[in-house]
Amino acid sequence: MYEKLVNYAAKQLELDPAEITPDATFESLGIDSLDIVEMIMDLESELGVELDLEDQQITTFKELADFIESKLN
Numbered sequence: 129m130y131e132k133l134v135n136y137a138a139k140q141l142e143l144d145p146a147e148i149t150p151d152a153t154f155e156s157l158g159i160d161s162l163d164i165v166e167m168i169m170d171l172e173s174e175l176g177v178e179l180d181l182e183d184q185q186i187t188t189f190k191e192l193a194d195f196i197e198s199k200l201n
Contacts, residue, residue, distance in 0.1 A: 129200075130193035136167060137189065150190035171196065 138145040186192050
């Protein structure tokens with residue numbers, strides 16, 4: 129899932145995949161809340177699962193990947 133998110137960010141958000149490390153925060157990568165909402169909506173549609181991040185403190189792609197995997201299992 130982590131690699132899928134990195135590939136998504138590289139393509140949709142025009143980021144260099146080499147800059148996206150497991151501990152790089154969304155903020156440090158220049159990803160704003162609108163980008164995150166769009167990404168979550170795309171993932172929900174693609175994966176067929178609801179990802180409610182409202183109460184989550186997710187700040188990195190690794191944390192997001194772990195959260196998504198927990199919802200899929």
